[in-house]
Amino acid sequence: MRLKILLQCTVFLLLLSFKLAAQDTTDLMSQLEKELGGDEKEFTNYTTATFKTTRLINGHSVENVGKGVMDVKISHRFGQVNGGAYELFGLDNATMRMGFDYGITRALMVGIGRSTFEKTYDAFFKLKILRQSKGKKNMPITLSYVPTVALKTLKFEDPSRENYFSSRLFFTHQLIIGRKFSEHTSLQLMPTFSHHNLVQLNTDPNDLIAVGIGGRQKLTKRLSFNFEYYYQLPDYKLAGTTNALSVGFDIETGGHVFQLHFTNSRGMSERTFVSETKGKWEKGDILFGFNISRVFTIGKRH
Amino acid sequence: MLKRFFILSASLMLFTSLANAPLVVYSVSAGSITFRSDAPMELIKASSTELKGVFNADKKQFAFTIFIKTFKGFNSPLQQEHFNENYLESDKFPRASFEGKIIEDIDLSKDGIYSIRAKGNLTIHGVAEERIIKCELTIKKAVVSVKSNFTVLLADHNISIPKVVHEKLASEIKVEVKADLIAK
Numbered sequence: 120m121r122l123k124i125l126l127q128c129t130v131f132l133l134l135l136s137f138k139l140a141a142q143d144t145t146d147l148m149s150q151l152e153k154e155l156g157g158d159e160k161e162f163t164n165y166t167t168a169t170f171k172t173t174r175l176i177n178g179h180s181v182e183n184v185g186k187g188v189m190d191v192k193i194s195h196r197f198g199q200v201n202g203g204a205y206e207l208f209g210l211d212n213a214t215m216r217m218g219f220d221y222g223i224t225r226a227l228m229v230g231i232g233r234s235t236f237e238k239t240y241d242a243f244f245k246l247k248i249l250r251q252s253k254g255k256k257n258m259p260i261t262l263s264y265v266p267t268v269a270l271k272t273l274k275f276e277d278p279s280r281e282n283y284f285s286s287r288l289f290f291t292h293q294l295i296i297g298r299k300f301s302e303h304t305s306l307q308l309m310p311t312f313s314h315h316n317l318v319q320l321n322t323d324p325n326d327l328i329a330v331g332i333g334g335r336q337k338l339t340k341r342l343s344f345n346f347e348y349y350y351q352l353p354d355y356k357l358a359g360t361t362n363a364l365s366v367g368f369d370i371e372t373g374g375h376v377f378q379l380h381f382t383n384s385r386g387m388s389e390r391t392f393v394s395e396t397k398g399k400w401e402k403g404d405i406l407f408g409f410n411i412s413r414v415f416t417i418g419k420r421h
Numbered sequence: 422m423l424k425r426f427f428i429l430s431a432s433l434m435l436f437t438s439l440a441n442a443p444l445v446v447y448s449v450s451a452g453s454i455t456f457r458s459d460a461p462m463e464l465i466k467a468s469s470t471e472l473k474g475v476f477n478a479d480k481k482q483f484a485f486t487i488f489i490k491t492f493k494g495f496n497s498p499l500q501q502e503h504f505n506e507n508y509l510e511s512d513k514f515p516r517a518s519f520e521g522k523i524i525e526d527i528d529l530s531k532d533g534i535y536s537i538r539a540k541g542n543l544t545i546h547g548v549a550e551e552r553i554i555k556c557e558l559t560i561k562k563a564v565v566s567v568k569s570n571f572t573v574l575l576a577d578h579n580i581s582i583p584k585v586v587h588e589k590l591a592s593e594i595k596v597e598v599k600a601d602l603i604a605k
Contacts, residue, residue, distance in 0.1 A: 148484040148520045151475050154448075155486070162471075164490060164515070168506040185498025222498075302512055340507050341583070372585050374499065416497035 166251040169261060169299040169307075172376040172412050173220060173228070173245070175333045176347040176365040177384055177392040181261045181297030181307055183247055184222040187418015192218040192232075194387050194410040201403035209406060216387040221417075226250075234387050241388040243267040251298060263295040267389045286317035289390035293331075303337040311349065313394050320358055327394045328355040329362075335369070343369045345380070349393050356394065363396040378410040445529070445604050447476040447565055452600035454487055456573075459595070462588040467494040467504070476565070476602055478529050483539065484520040485600070508580050514547040519554075527558065534559050539569075548578040565602040572596065 170180035173190065184190045198212030206212065218232030218241075226247040233240050249262035269289040275282045290313065297307035309331030318325055333347035349363045367380025383398030383405060384391065398404030452472030458465040469492045474485035489511035495501040505511040521541015535558040542549040556569040573594045575582060582590050 147475055147477055147482050148486070148518065151473065151484045151486060154475075155473060162488065162491070167502050185502075188498055225498075302510075372583075373503075373589070374497075414497065414499055416499075 163255040164253045166299050169297055169305045170335055171343060171369040171371050174410060176345055176367050176378065176380050177363065177382060177387060178309060178331060178347060178389065179245060179265050179293065179295060181263050181295050183226065183228045183245055184220050184414065186222045186225050187416060188222045189415045189417055190220040190412055192220065192410055192412050194408065196385055196387065196406050196408035198406065199398065200405050200407060214385060232388065236386050236391065238272040239269050239388055240272065241267055241269040259298060261297045265293045265295065267291040269388045269390045288316050290314045291389040293389065306334040308332055311393050313390055318357060323357050324355055326355060327357065328352045329393050341371045345369055351394065359397065360394060361396050361399055363392045364400055374414050376412040380408055381405050382408060445478045447478060447602035448605050449474040449600045450603050455597045457595040458591040460589050460591045465496060467492040469493065472600055474600060481523040483523065486516050486518040488516055509546055517545045519543045529560060529565060532560050545573060545578040546580050550577050563604060567600045567602065569598045
Protein backbone atom coordinates (compact mmCIF):
# COMPACT_ATOMS: atom_id res chain seq x y z
CA MET A 120 0.00 0.00 0.00
CA ARG A 121 2.69 2.38 1.06
CA LEU A 122 4.70 1.38 -1.96
CA LYS A 123 1.78 2.16 -4.21
CA ILE A 124 1.53 5.70 -2.86
CA LEU A 125 5.25 6.14 -3.26
CA LEU A 126 4.97 4.93 -6.82
CA GLN A 127 2.20 7.40 -7.57
CA CYS A 128 4.22 10.22 -6.06
CA THR A 129 7.22 9.36 -8.17
CA VAL A 130 5.20 9.23 -11.37
CA PHE A 131 3.68 12.56 -10.50
CA LEU A 132 7.08 14.14 -9.80
CA LEU A 133 8.43 12.66 -12.99
CA LEU A 134 5.61 14.21 -15.01
CA LEU A 135 6.14 17.51 -13.23
CA SER A 136 9.82 17.60 -14.10
CA PHE A 137 8.99 16.95 -17.74
CA LYS A 138 6.48 19.73 -17.62
CA LEU A 139 9.07 22.11 -16.15
CA ALA A 140 11.51 21.12 -18.84
CA ALA A 141 8.91 21.87 -21.49
CA GLN A 142 8.14 25.30 -20.12
CA ASP A 143 11.11 27.19 -21.53
CA THR A 144 9.75 26.61 -25.00
CA THR A 145 6.76 28.82 -24.25
CA ASP A 146 6.90 32.34 -25.49
CA LEU A 147 8.81 34.72 -23.28
CA MET A 148 6.33 37.54 -23.79
CA SER A 149 3.33 35.49 -22.75
CA GLN A 150 5.28 34.41 -19.70
CA LEU A 151 5.94 38.03 -18.87
CA GLU A 152 2.32 38.94 -19.43
CA LYS A 153 1.27 36.15 -17.13
CA GLU A 154 3.58 37.51 -14.47
CA LEU A 155 2.09 40.97 -14.85
CA GLY A 156 -1.34 39.42 -14.51
CA GLY A 157 -2.53 40.93 -17.77
CA ASP A 158 -3.92 44.42 -17.53
CA GLU A 159 -6.15 43.41 -14.69
CA LYS A 160 -4.39 43.19 -11.38
CA GLU A 161 -1.17 45.09 -11.71
CA PHE A 162 -2.52 48.61 -11.59
CA THR A 163 -5.64 50.71 -11.53
CA ASN A 164 -6.55 52.04 -14.92
CA TYR A 165 -8.44 55.26 -14.26
CA THR A 166 -10.79 56.43 -16.95
CA THR A 167 -9.77 59.77 -18.39
CA ALA A 168 -11.33 62.19 -20.84
CA THR A 169 -14.94 61.23 -20.20
CA PHE A 170 -15.72 64.66 -21.60
CA LYS A 171 -13.49 67.18 -23.32
CA THR A 172 -13.94 69.89 -20.75
CA THR A 173 -15.49 70.66 -17.37
CA ARG A 174 -18.75 71.87 -18.90
CA LEU A 175 -21.05 69.75 -20.98
CA ILE A 176 -22.93 72.69 -22.54
CA ASN A 177 -24.47 74.95 -19.92
CA GLY A 178 -23.88 72.74 -16.94
CA HIS A 179 -21.01 70.84 -15.44
CA SER A 180 -19.63 67.58 -16.72
CA VAL A 181 -17.87 65.05 -14.47
CA GLU A 182 -14.52 66.40 -15.60
CA ASN A 183 -12.28 68.46 -13.35
CA VAL A 184 -9.37 70.62 -14.40
CA GLY A 185 -6.01 69.15 -13.42
CA LYS A 186 -4.12 70.15 -10.31
CA GLY A 187 -2.53 73.57 -10.69
CA VAL A 188 -4.41 74.33 -13.88
CA MET A 189 -6.33 77.55 -14.52
CA ASP A 190 -9.14 77.29 -17.02
CA VAL A 191 -10.37 80.59 -18.41
CA LYS A 192 -13.84 80.29 -19.84
CA ILE A 193 -15.55 82.89 -21.96
CA SER A 194 -19.11 82.04 -22.86
CA HIS A 195 -21.66 83.82 -25.02
CA ARG A 196 -25.34 83.28 -25.62
CA PHE A 197 -26.84 85.29 -28.41
CA GLY A 198 -30.50 86.23 -28.77
CA GLN A 199 -33.24 84.00 -30.08
CA VAL A 200 -32.81 82.94 -33.67
CA ASN A 201 -36.52 83.59 -34.29
CA GLY A 202 -35.76 87.29 -33.90
CA GLY A 203 -35.25 87.09 -37.66
CA ALA A 204 -33.01 89.05 -39.97
CA TYR A 205 -33.75 92.31 -38.14
CA GLU A 206 -31.90 90.98 -35.09
CA LEU A 207 -29.49 89.09 -37.34
CA PHE A 208 -30.97 85.88 -35.95
CA GLY A 209 -30.10 86.83 -32.41
CA LEU A 210 -26.55 87.99 -32.95
CA ASP A 211 -27.51 91.57 -31.99
CA ASN A 212 -28.11 90.51 -28.41
CA ALA A 213 -25.54 88.70 -26.45
CA THR A 214 -25.10 87.81 -22.84
CA MET A 215 -21.68 86.84 -21.65
CA ARG A 216 -20.11 84.99 -18.78
CA MET A 217 -16.47 85.01 -17.97
CA GLY A 218 -15.19 82.49 -15.54
CA PHE A 219 -12.02 81.30 -13.92
CA ASP A 220 -11.72 77.72 -12.76
CA TYR A 221 -8.77 76.37 -10.84
CA GLY A 222 -7.76 72.87 -9.83
CA ILE A 223 -6.58 72.74 -6.22
CA THR A 224 -6.10 68.98 -6.30
CA ARG A 225 -6.92 66.36 -8.88
CA ALA A 226 -10.30 65.86 -7.18
CA LEU A 227 -11.20 69.39 -6.14
CA MET A 228 -11.66 72.44 -8.30
CA VAL A 229 -13.09 75.85 -7.55
CA GLY A 230 -14.46 78.49 -9.85
CA ILE A 231 -15.90 81.97 -10.00
CA GLY A 232 -17.76 83.71 -12.75
CA ARG A 233 -19.65 86.82 -13.69
CA SER A 234 -22.57 86.85 -16.10
CA THR A 235 -23.95 89.94 -17.73
CA PHE A 236 -27.37 88.27 -17.51
CA GLU A 237 -28.97 89.89 -14.44
CA LYS A 238 -25.46 90.96 -13.39
CA THR A 239 -24.88 87.68 -11.62
CA TYR A 240 -21.76 86.49 -9.83
CA ASP A 241 -21.39 82.80 -9.22
CA ALA A 242 -19.00 80.62 -7.31
CA PHE A 243 -18.74 76.87 -7.00
CA PHE A 244 -16.56 73.98 -6.09
CA LYS A 245 -16.55 70.55 -7.66
CA LEU A 246 -15.47 67.53 -5.69
CA LYS A 247 -14.84 64.18 -7.33
CA ILE A 248 -16.05 61.55 -4.86
CA LEU A 249 -15.72 58.44 -7.02
CA ARG A 250 -13.54 57.92 -10.06
CA GLN A 251 -14.34 55.41 -12.77
CA SER A 252 -11.63 52.79 -13.01
CA LYS A 253 -10.73 49.26 -14.01
CA GLY A 254 -8.05 46.87 -12.81
CA LYS A 255 -6.84 46.84 -9.23
CA LYS A 256 -9.73 49.09 -8.24
CA ASN A 257 -12.98 48.60 -10.06
CA MET A 258 -15.48 51.45 -10.17
CA PRO A 259 -18.18 51.69 -12.83
CA ILE A 260 -18.95 55.39 -12.43
CA THR A 261 -17.53 58.78 -11.63
CA LEU A 262 -19.43 60.73 -9.00
CA SER A 263 -19.03 64.45 -8.40
CA TYR A 264 -20.69 66.93 -6.12
CA VAL A 265 -21.05 70.53 -7.25
CA PRO A 266 -22.56 73.17 -4.99
CA THR A 267 -23.00 76.60 -6.54
CA VAL A 268 -24.00 79.93 -5.10
CA ALA A 269 -25.20 82.75 -7.31
CA LEU A 270 -25.49 86.41 -6.39
CA LYS A 271 -27.79 88.52 -8.51
CA THR A 272 -26.71 92.14 -8.30
CA LEU A 273 -29.31 93.62 -10.61
CA LYS A 274 -31.10 96.53 -8.91
CA PHE A 275 -34.22 95.48 -7.08
CA GLU A 276 -37.39 95.85 -9.12
CA ASP A 277 -39.10 97.84 -6.43
CA PRO A 278 -36.59 99.83 -4.39
CA SER A 279 -39.35 101.38 -2.29
CA ARG A 280 -40.18 98.19 -0.48
CA GLU A 281 -37.92 96.56 2.07
CA ASN A 282 -35.38 94.45 0.21
CA TYR A 283 -33.00 91.96 1.78
CA PHE A 284 -29.54 90.99 0.63
CA SER A 285 -30.51 87.33 1.06
CA SER A 286 -33.09 87.80 -1.69
CA ARG A 287 -30.21 88.08 -4.11
CA LEU A 288 -28.83 84.65 -3.28
CA PHE A 289 -29.49 81.36 -5.03
CA PHE A 290 -28.10 77.98 -4.04
CA THR A 291 -27.76 74.90 -6.18
CA HIS A 292 -26.55 71.45 -5.19
CA GLN A 293 -25.82 69.01 -7.91
CA LEU A 294 -24.64 65.42 -8.05
CA ILE A 295 -23.16 64.22 -11.29
CA ILE A 296 -23.06 60.52 -11.98
CA GLY A 297 -21.10 59.87 -15.13
CA ARG A 298 -19.79 56.94 -17.06
CA LYS A 299 -17.61 56.63 -20.11
CA PHE A 300 -19.18 53.65 -21.85
CA SER A 301 -16.67 53.51 -24.66
CA GLU A 302 -13.99 55.64 -26.17
CA HIS A 303 -16.70 57.57 -27.99
CA THR A 304 -19.74 57.48 -25.77
CA SER A 305 -20.19 59.02 -22.32
CA LEU A 306 -23.37 59.68 -20.40
CA GLN A 307 -24.18 61.41 -17.15
CA LEU A 308 -27.11 62.01 -14.83
CA MET A 309 -27.40 65.22 -12.84
CA PRO A 310 -29.91 65.29 -9.97
CA THR A 311 -30.15 68.96 -9.04
CA PHE A 312 -31.61 70.74 -6.05
CA SER A 313 -31.94 74.53 -6.03
CA HIS A 314 -33.05 76.93 -3.38
CA HIS A 315 -34.22 80.41 -4.33
CA ASN A 316 -34.61 82.72 -1.38
CA LEU A 317 -36.96 84.95 -3.30
CA VAL A 318 -39.37 83.81 -5.98
CA GLN A 319 -41.72 85.87 -8.10
CA LEU A 320 -45.09 84.36 -7.23
CA ASN A 321 -46.71 83.37 -3.97
CA THR A 322 -47.45 79.99 -5.44
CA ASP A 323 -43.89 79.36 -6.58
CA PRO A 324 -41.91 76.93 -4.46
CA ASN A 325 -38.55 78.05 -3.06
CA ASP A 326 -37.06 74.59 -3.36
CA LEU A 327 -36.72 73.36 -6.88
CA ILE A 328 -35.79 69.89 -8.06
CA ALA A 329 -34.64 68.82 -11.48
CA VAL A 330 -32.91 65.84 -13.01
CA GLY A 331 -30.53 66.35 -15.84
CA ILE A 332 -29.27 63.91 -18.41
CA GLY A 333 -26.45 64.57 -20.80
CA GLY A 334 -23.92 62.89 -22.94
CA ARG A 335 -21.45 63.03 -25.72
CA GLN A 336 -20.71 61.06 -28.81
CA LYS A 337 -17.31 61.54 -30.33
CA LEU A 338 -17.46 61.98 -34.08
CA THR A 339 -13.72 62.24 -34.63
CA LYS A 340 -10.81 62.36 -32.20
CA ARG A 341 -11.21 66.09 -31.73
CA LEU A 342 -14.89 66.65 -32.40
CA SER A 343 -17.83 65.49 -30.35
CA PHE A 344 -21.59 65.93 -30.35
CA ASN A 345 -23.08 66.81 -26.95
CA PHE A 346 -26.57 67.07 -25.53
CA GLU A 347 -27.96 68.14 -22.20
CA TYR A 348 -31.52 68.12 -20.88
CA TYR A 349 -32.83 69.19 -17.50
CA TYR A 350 -36.23 67.85 -16.52
CA GLN A 351 -37.93 69.82 -13.73
CA LEU A 352 -40.25 67.97 -11.41
CA PRO A 353 -43.74 69.48 -11.99
CA ASP A 354 -44.37 70.35 -8.33
CA TYR A 355 -40.92 71.79 -7.80
CA LYS A 356 -40.57 74.28 -10.61
CA LEU A 357 -41.29 77.93 -11.15
CA ALA A 358 -44.44 78.82 -13.06
CA GLY A 359 -43.96 79.53 -16.75
CA THR A 360 -40.56 77.93 -17.04
CA THR A 361 -39.56 75.21 -19.45
CA ASN A 362 -37.02 72.43 -19.35
CA ALA A 363 -33.62 73.35 -20.73
CA LEU A 364 -32.54 71.42 -23.78
CA SER A 365 -29.20 72.07 -25.42
CA VAL A 366 -27.28 70.40 -28.21
CA GLY A 367 -23.86 71.26 -29.46
CA PHE A 368 -20.40 70.35 -30.57
CA ASP A 369 -17.05 70.33 -28.80
CA ILE A 370 -14.05 71.13 -30.94
CA GLU A 371 -10.68 70.60 -29.33
CA THR A 372 -7.43 72.05 -30.57
CA GLY A 373 -4.58 71.43 -28.14
CA GLY A 374 -5.06 73.74 -25.17
CA HIS A 375 -8.37 75.18 -26.41
CA VAL A 376 -11.81 73.70 -26.43
CA PHE A 377 -14.51 75.46 -28.46
CA GLN A 378 -18.08 74.56 -27.66
CA LEU A 379 -20.74 75.66 -30.11
CA HIS A 380 -24.34 75.00 -29.28
CA PHE A 381 -28.03 75.71 -29.57
CA THR A 382 -30.08 76.04 -26.43
CA ASN A 383 -33.40 77.43 -25.24
CA SER A 384 -31.76 78.91 -22.17
CA ARG A 385 -30.33 82.35 -21.81
CA GLY A 386 -28.50 82.04 -18.54
CA MET A 387 -25.20 80.32 -17.93
CA SER A 388 -25.23 79.67 -14.20
CA GLU A 389 -27.10 76.71 -12.71
CA ARG A 390 -29.96 78.61 -11.20
CA THR A 391 -30.84 80.26 -14.50
CA PHE A 392 -30.62 77.43 -16.98
CA VAL A 393 -31.97 74.70 -14.71
CA SER A 394 -34.85 76.60 -13.17
CA GLU A 395 -35.47 79.81 -15.12
CA THR A 396 -35.39 78.76 -18.74
CA LYS A 397 -38.27 80.31 -20.64
CA GLY A 398 -37.57 79.44 -24.27
CA LYS A 399 -39.54 76.82 -26.16
CA TRP A 400 -37.76 74.85 -28.87
CA GLU A 401 -40.97 74.22 -30.79
CA LYS A 402 -41.58 77.97 -31.05
CA GLY A 403 -38.09 78.65 -32.32
CA ASP A 404 -36.91 80.24 -29.08
CA ILE A 405 -33.49 78.89 -29.77
CA LEU A 406 -30.29 80.68 -28.91
CA PHE A 407 -26.93 80.17 -30.47
CA GLY A 408 -24.00 80.22 -28.10
CA PHE A 409 -20.43 79.25 -27.59
CA ASN A 410 -17.94 78.61 -24.80
CA ILE A 411 -14.24 79.02 -25.26
CA SER A 412 -11.97 77.34 -22.79
CA ARG A 413 -8.27 77.96 -22.55
CA VAL A 414 -6.16 76.21 -19.94
CA PHE A 415 -3.02 77.58 -18.37
CA THR A 416 -0.79 75.39 -16.28
CA ILE A 417 0.37 77.21 -13.19
CA GLY A 418 1.61 74.28 -11.12
CA LYS A 419 4.61 72.07 -11.79
CA ARG A 420 4.99 69.22 -14.27
CA HIS A 421 2.52 66.33 -14.44
CA MET B 422 11.70 -4.35 -9.55
CA LEU B 423 10.15 -1.43 -7.81
CA LYS B 424 13.45 -0.33 -6.41
CA ARG B 425 14.92 -0.26 -9.87
CA PHE B 426 12.04 1.82 -11.08
CA PHE B 427 12.67 4.35 -8.34
CA ILE B 428 16.31 4.63 -9.21
CA LEU B 429 15.51 4.98 -12.87
CA SER B 430 12.92 7.66 -12.33
CA ALA B 431 15.09 9.50 -9.84
CA SER B 432 17.95 9.62 -12.29
CA LEU B 433 15.57 10.69 -15.06
CA MET B 434 14.36 13.54 -12.90
CA LEU B 435 17.88 14.53 -12.13
CA PHE B 436 18.75 14.40 -15.80
CA THR B 437 15.85 16.55 -16.93
CA SER B 438 16.57 19.13 -14.28
CA LEU B 439 20.27 19.09 -15.13
CA ALA B 440 19.40 19.67 -18.77
CA ASN B 441 17.59 22.80 -17.59
CA ALA B 442 20.39 24.04 -15.43
CA PRO B 443 21.80 26.76 -17.70
CA LEU B 444 18.34 28.18 -18.17
CA VAL B 445 18.86 31.50 -16.50
CA VAL B 446 16.09 33.99 -16.72
CA TYR B 447 16.86 37.54 -15.81
CA SER B 448 14.10 39.97 -14.99
CA VAL B 449 13.98 43.72 -14.68
CA SER B 450 14.38 44.87 -11.10
CA ALA B 451 14.42 48.57 -11.92
CA GLY B 452 13.68 50.03 -15.31
CA SER B 453 12.70 53.33 -16.81
CA ILE B 454 11.83 54.84 -20.16
CA THR B 455 12.07 58.52 -20.95
CA PHE B 456 10.98 60.08 -24.18
CA ARG B 457 11.55 63.52 -25.59
CA SER B 458 9.78 65.43 -28.32
CA ASP B 459 11.90 68.38 -29.32
CA ALA B 460 9.77 70.61 -31.53
CA PRO B 461 10.40 74.26 -32.46
CA MET B 462 7.66 75.56 -30.16
CA GLU B 463 7.61 73.05 -27.35
CA LEU B 464 9.72 70.49 -25.58
CA ILE B 465 7.74 67.57 -24.21
CA LYS B 466 9.38 65.10 -21.88
CA ALA B 467 7.82 62.25 -19.97
CA SER B 468 9.04 59.13 -18.29
CA SER B 469 7.90 56.00 -16.55
CA THR B 470 9.69 53.79 -14.07
CA GLU B 471 7.28 50.92 -14.63
CA LEU B 472 9.32 49.10 -17.25
CA LYS B 473 8.99 45.33 -16.92
CA GLY B 474 10.92 42.70 -18.76
CA VAL B 475 12.59 39.32 -18.88
CA PHE B 476 15.72 38.02 -20.58
CA ASN B 477 16.45 34.39 -21.25
CA ALA B 478 20.26 34.28 -21.28
CA ASP B 479 20.27 30.76 -22.61
CA LYS B 480 18.33 31.54 -25.72
CA LYS B 481 19.35 35.21 -25.92
CA GLN B 482 15.68 36.11 -26.01
CA PHE B 483 14.15 39.12 -24.37
CA ALA B 484 10.74 40.70 -23.83
CA PHE B 485 10.08 44.18 -22.42
CA THR B 486 6.79 45.91 -21.86
CA ILE B 487 5.41 49.09 -20.33
CA PHE B 488 1.99 50.54 -19.54
CA ILE B 489 1.49 53.72 -21.55
CA LYS B 490 -0.62 55.29 -18.82
CA THR B 491 2.32 55.25 -16.41
CA PHE B 492 4.16 58.00 -18.30
CA LYS B 493 4.40 61.20 -16.28
CA GLY B 494 6.18 64.54 -16.49
CA PHE B 495 4.15 66.27 -19.18
CA ASN B 496 3.90 70.03 -19.37
CA SER B 497 0.25 69.94 -18.28
CA PRO B 498 -2.35 67.40 -17.16
CA LEU B 499 -4.24 68.11 -20.37
CA GLN B 500 -1.19 67.19 -22.41
CA GLN B 501 -1.00 63.87 -20.58
CA GLU B 502 -4.67 63.32 -21.30
CA HIS B 503 -4.22 64.09 -24.99
CA PHE B 504 -1.16 61.84 -25.12
CA ASN B 505 -3.28 58.95 -23.87
CA GLU B 506 -6.52 59.86 -25.58
CA ASN B 507 -5.52 61.14 -28.99
CA TYR B 508 -2.02 59.96 -29.79
CA LEU B 509 -1.14 56.67 -28.08
CA GLU B 510 -4.82 55.69 -27.58
CA SER B 511 -3.86 53.86 -24.42
CA ASP B 512 -7.32 52.45 -23.77
CA LYS B 513 -7.12 50.59 -27.07
CA PHE B 514 -3.39 49.85 -26.87
CA PRO B 515 -2.52 49.84 -23.17
CA ARG B 516 1.11 48.75 -23.61
CA ALA B 517 4.19 49.22 -25.70
CA SER B 518 6.60 46.33 -26.00
CA PHE B 519 9.86 45.15 -27.51
CA GLU B 520 10.61 41.47 -27.91
CA GLY B 521 13.22 39.58 -29.81
CA LYS B 522 16.76 38.24 -29.68
CA ILE B 523 20.21 39.57 -29.07
CA ILE B 524 22.47 39.21 -32.09
CA GLU B 525 25.85 38.93 -30.32
CA ASP B 526 27.00 36.18 -28.01
CA ILE B 527 27.88 37.40 -24.57
CA ASP B 528 29.09 35.71 -21.46
CA LEU B 529 27.02 37.09 -18.64
CA SER B 530 29.33 35.62 -16.03
CA LYS B 531 32.13 38.03 -16.97
CA ASP B 532 31.96 41.56 -15.65
CA GLY B 533 32.45 44.25 -18.24
CA ILE B 534 30.85 46.60 -20.72
CA TYR B 535 29.48 45.18 -23.93
CA SER B 536 27.98 46.81 -26.97
CA ILE B 537 25.25 44.66 -28.39
CA ARG B 538 22.41 44.80 -30.88
CA ALA B 539 18.89 43.74 -30.02
CA LYS B 540 16.76 42.63 -32.91
CA GLY B 541 13.04 42.33 -32.51
CA ASN B 542 9.57 43.76 -32.85
CA LEU B 543 8.93 47.15 -31.33
CA THR B 544 5.21 47.55 -30.78
CA ILE B 545 3.82 51.01 -30.07
CA HIS B 546 0.22 52.11 -30.65
CA GLY B 547 -0.56 48.55 -31.74
CA VAL B 548 1.83 48.75 -34.70
CA ALA B 549 4.79 46.37 -34.66
CA GLU B 550 7.95 47.31 -36.45
CA GLU B 551 11.09 45.23 -36.77
CA ARG B 552 14.04 47.11 -35.34
CA ILE B 553 17.68 46.53 -34.56
CA ILE B 554 18.49 48.62 -31.52
CA LYS B 555 21.98 49.18 -30.17
CA CYS B 556 22.35 48.74 -26.44
CA GLU B 557 25.12 49.04 -23.94
CA LEU B 558 25.29 46.21 -21.44
CA THR B 559 27.18 46.61 -18.20
CA ILE B 560 27.67 43.46 -16.21
CA LYS B 561 28.75 43.87 -12.65
CA LYS B 562 28.33 41.32 -9.90
CA ALA B 563 25.59 39.38 -11.66
CA VAL B 564 23.57 42.53 -12.33
CA VAL B 565 23.01 43.25 -16.00
CA SER B 566 22.43 46.93 -16.70
CA VAL B 567 21.04 47.90 -20.08
CA LYS B 568 21.17 51.38 -21.52
CA SER B 569 19.90 52.36 -24.89
CA ASN B 570 19.06 55.47 -26.86
CA PHE B 571 17.04 55.27 -30.01
CA THR B 572 14.43 57.19 -31.95
CA VAL B 573 10.89 56.37 -32.88
CA LEU B 574 9.18 57.87 -35.90
CA LEU B 575 5.56 58.56 -35.07
CA ALA B 576 4.58 57.85 -38.65
CA ASP B 577 5.99 54.31 -38.36
CA HIS B 578 3.48 53.56 -35.66
CA ASN B 579 0.51 55.17 -37.29
CA ILE B 580 0.42 58.17 -34.95
CA SER B 581 -0.63 61.21 -36.92
CA ILE B 582 0.12 64.80 -35.96
CA PRO B 583 -2.61 67.32 -36.72
CA LYS B 584 -1.49 70.43 -38.56
CA VAL B 585 -2.24 72.77 -35.67
CA VAL B 586 0.34 71.12 -33.43
CA HIS B 587 3.05 70.60 -36.06
CA GLU B 588 5.23 73.19 -34.40
CA LYS B 589 4.70 71.67 -30.97
CA LEU B 590 5.28 68.02 -31.62
CA ALA B 591 8.35 66.42 -33.16
CA SER B 592 7.79 63.69 -35.73
CA GLU B 593 10.82 61.89 -34.39
CA ILE B 594 10.77 61.03 -30.70
CA LYS B 595 13.97 60.36 -28.77
CA VAL B 596 13.73 57.47 -26.37
CA GLU B 597 16.04 56.49 -23.56
CA VAL B 598 15.76 53.14 -21.85
CA LYS B 599 17.53 52.08 -18.68
CA ALA B 600 17.08 48.79 -16.91
CA ASP B 601 18.78 46.63 -14.32
CA LEU B 602 18.22 42.92 -14.68
CA ILE B 603 18.95 40.25 -12.13
CA ALA B 604 18.71 36.49 -12.31
CA LYS B 605 15.50 35.09 -10.94
